[in-house]
Amino acid sequence: MSKIVTGKVLRATRATYEVMVDHTVLQCTIRGKLSVEDPDYRSVRVGDNVTLHRISDGEGVIESVLPRTSQIERNIESRQYQKHIFAVNIDQLLIILSTQKPAFKSGLLDRYLVISEKYHIPPIICINKMDLSEPEDFLAYQHYYSKKLNYPLMFTSAQTGEGIDSLTKIVEKPGECVGRAFRRWQKFDHSGNSAGAGYSHRIDQRAHQQRAAHNNAFAIVSVGNRYL
Numbered sequence: 679m680s681k682i683v684t685g686k687v688l689r690a691t692r693a694t695y696e697v698m699v700d701h702t703v704l705q706c707t708i709r710g711k712l713s714v715e716d717p718d719y720r721s722v723r724v725g726d727n728v729t730l731h732r733i734s735d736g737e738g739v740i741e742s743v744l745p746r747t748s749q750i751e752r753n754i755e756s757r758q759y760q761k762h763i764f765a766v767n768i769d770q771l772l773i774i775l776s777t778q779k780p781a782f783k784s785g786l787l788d789r790y791l792v793i794s795e796k797y798h799i800p801p802i803i804c805i806n807k808m809d810l811s812e813p814e815d816f817l818a819y820q821h822y823y824s825k826k827l828n829y830p831l832m833f834t835s836a837q838t839g840e841g842i843d844s845l846t847k848i849v850e851k852p853g854e855c856v857g858r859a860f861r862r863w864q865k866f867d868h869s870g871n872s873a874g875a876g877y878s879h880r881i882d883q884r885a886h887q888q889r890a891a892h893n894n895a896f897a898i899v900s901v902g903n904r905y906l
Contacts, residue, residue, distance in 0.1 A: 684744070687726045688765075695722060697730060699739060704888045706730055706738040723749075725766040750797050771801040772849060777811035784819065791829065804845060811837040 685699035695706045722728065727744040750765040760828035771794045775782055785814060787803065795802040803823055805816060816833070824831040832848075 681732055681791045682741070683732050683738075684727060684729050687722060687724050687728060687808055690722060692722050695712070695740060697728060697740070699732065702735075704730070704736055704738040706740050708730075708740045721879075723763055723766045725768065727767065727878065748797055748799055750793065750804075752800070768797075768799050771799045772804060773801055774806055776807040777805060777816070778807055779810065782816075787823075790827065792842050793815045802832070804832050804834055806836060808840055809837045 683699050683802040684705045686699040687695050687697050689696040697704050728740045729742045732738045746766045748768050749763050751761045751763045773790045823829045831843055834845055860865045
């Protein structure tokens with residue numbers, strides 16, 4: 679049944695990859711030139727478009743990585759001259775911050791906006807937990823980021839539901855996978871965990887691992903713990 683097809687990587691583990699091919703998820707490995715050049719399994723990233731040999735209904739072997747349209751990376755402080763690529767083929771960056779618990783920090787927001795500009799990825803700003811603050815407290819931020827800098831900015835509350843429908847429509851446009859990751863964030867925030875607290879690392883990874891297998895892709899960044 680072996681034939682060459684193209685797909686998008688949805689999840690990557692140590693040496694196996696989940697790849698979406700025609701709405702079917704295949705369990706894949708790498709071999710040949712890729713495995714020789716990449717013994718640490720770092721060349722294939724979540725979000726990559728790849729060519730593969732489909733060897734059965736549920737399995738495949740990745741042969742090559744197609745050119746990337748974009749990527750977000752950071753330097754590894756403990757390893758000189760090495761970079762860690764944590765998101766590829768991203769068309770939109772959704773930056774989620776909370777008003778309280780943890781407190782809103784415009785400096786962190788600025789940092790992510792600089793990253794979005796550096797990699798030419800349009801951002802959307804979401805300020806969540808509006809039920810914990812007065813809207814008047816954020817009018818100055820709204821004026822600065824939305825009206826002066828022209829960044830899309832939304833106010834939400836996962837607790838009360840304020841703005842969630844509008845944000846969900848934006849997030850689910852790329853496809854089912856990213857929508858599922860967003861709903862996981864919404865569920866945890868509603869249950870008391872903060873958007874941007876201890877869960878931020880795990881939800882970032884989930885969002886990247888479950889990025890949509892469609893033309894548009896989101897990176898969801900819940901700001902609180904440093905991730906980039």
